[in-house]
Amino acid sequence: MHLRLPSVLFVYMNKQRYSLLTLACLAIANLSFAQKAQNAPVTLPGFTAYAVPEENGVDISGRNGVVKWTDSTNAVNFYFHTSHPGSLKLALQAKSDAPAKIRVTLNGVEKIISIPNGTDYTSIPVLQTKLKDTGFYTISLKGLEKQGAVYADVKSVTLEGSATKDIQFNPKSWRRSASVHLGYTVPDDKKVEWFYGEITVPEGQDKLGTYFMSCGFHRGYFGMQVNGPQERRIIFSVWDSGKEPDSRDKVKYEDQVTLTAKGDSVVASGFGGEGTGGHSHWVYNWKAGETYRFLMHAVPFGTNTQYTAYFYVPEHKEWKLIASFRAPKDGKYMGHLYSFLENFSFENGYLHRKGYFGNHWVKTNTGEWIELTKARFTNDATAKAKDRLDFGGGSENGMFYLWTAGFIPANAKLGDIFERPALGKHPEIDLPKF
Structure with a gap:
């Protein structure tokens, strides 16, 4: 027996079928769009590259x-981090003043390509590869x-390719690696008059453009730097009052830090550019592998505080x-005690550096000694923006340590204790008598 559906029901079912078909098509279209968006080509600007071994x-x-x-x-070299293995196609936007050839290497794949001469940049396909693992990769041009x-x-x-999903690279011309810090825990009811610390830099980790800072506090910092191939310094600085970011000429005299004493051969001056204040340094050829001792002293009087830095030679x-x-x-006495490791050179921001604190x-x-055995890990704006992922810290060999750069996975996160x-x-401290 053949049954005939009522015309109204037939129309209703056709509408439902059409509606389901439309929804299915839209879902497929949205999925396709999302996949394309996730795997959209990414561009690593030329200003993020590093010249290796030196610029x-x-x-x-x-x-x-x-x-x-x-x-x-x-x-x-260009560096990036991928969170998803997959295919990858590489192209350069390049030009030259005359025909040239360069070799491009990525993931073990090498290609020699020709750079055409011209005044305009040309997009040059280079190679295809498949990344089997997540992690950091290097694109090297020779x-x-x-x-x-x-x-x-x-x-x-x-x-371009599936491996670009959630890809990470530094999109900025700021080529320094992330700065990392240790914030020490001191009982709230204690007034810190003296602050003592030690630093050991392992051999090979004393890279040019690195600041290993031992004794930092709410108004200043004290540590040692690698300033040049033949120059190293012991650095001590104290910030002015106020919030002037760049020019000390704009700071009122009554807000300026005043130098009251300095050691033999110590250079002292004002500074600006990262806040303003009083700066001092002593050129001293400290060596990797040795342990160095730093001592800060604070004497409050009225609305002022006298801050004095000593270094054990x-x-x-x-x-x-x-x-x-x-x-x-x-x-006030010293507060917000901390140490840090900073890379202040743009040119070698790819080089790993590590220090023990x-x-x-x-x-x-009141004369009470308190040992600082706990520290909170923090980092700077470069790390918080995820422009760099290669940094960390921890505790080993009886000391805290900090490291930055090298394009290796982080082993610490903001707030770790x-x-x-x-x-x-x-x-035991026996200071010289003046």
């Missing part, structure tokens, strides 16, 4: 990317042949005065 015979310009590449000694002055000007690198077996500054609008103690205004074993014996 010599090539310039990395914040405006134009890789330029003036005349020397084949150095490679030009100059091979050139008929003109340069191998190539490289505006950018383009990556192992060759002389005595403490050396670095400098003493009077800080206005303060009148240990045996930190404070002595209160580190602890080291207590040594139980406060430092």
Whole structure:
């Protein structure tokens, strides 16, 4: 027996079928769009590259990317991190003043490509590869042949494929690695008059452009730097009052830190550019592998505080005065105690550096010694923005440690608490008599 559906029901069912079909098509279209959006091509600007082993015979310009590449000694490297294995296609946006050849390497795949001469950048397909693992990868460019002055000007690198999903790279011309810090825990009811700490930099980790800071507090910081191939410094600085970011000329005299004393051969001056204040440094050839001792002293009087820094010179077996500054609008003992590791060189921001920070103690205004065995890990805006993912810290060998750069996975996150074993014996300090 054949049943005929009522016409109204037939129309209703057709509408429902049409509606389901439409929804299915829209869902497929949205999924396709989402996949394409997730795997959209990404561009690594030329100004994020590094010249390895040094920026010599090539310039990395914040405006134009890789330029003036005349020397084949150095490679030009780009770095990125992928969270999803998959396929990847690589292209360069480049030009040259005459025909040239360069070698491009990624994930073990090498291609030699020709750079055409011209005044406009050309998109040049380079290679395809499949990334089997998540993690950091390096795109390395090496100059091979050139008929003109340069191998190539490289505006950018383009990556396309499934491996670009959630890809991470530094999109900014700020090529320093992340700064990392240790915030020490001190009982709230204690007034810190003295702050003592030690630093050991492992051999090979004393990279140019690194600041290992031992004794930081709410108004200043005290540590040691690698300033040049032949120059290292012991650095002590104290900030002015107020919030002027750049020019000390704009700071009122009554808000300025005043130098009251400095040690022999110590250079002292004002500074600006990252806040303003009083700066002092002593050129001293400290060595990797040795342990160095730092001591801060605070004496409040009225609304001022006198901050004095001493450095123990192992060759002389005595403490050396670095400098003493009077800080206005303060009148407190030291607070917010911390150490940090900073890379202040743009050119070698790819190089791994590590330092050990240990045996930190404070002595209160009542003469009580307190050992600092707990520290909170923090980092800077570069890390918070996820421009760099290669940083960390922890506790080992009885000391805290901090590290940054090297394009290796982080082993600490903001807010982590580190602890080291207590040594139980406060430092014996015999300061020089003035």
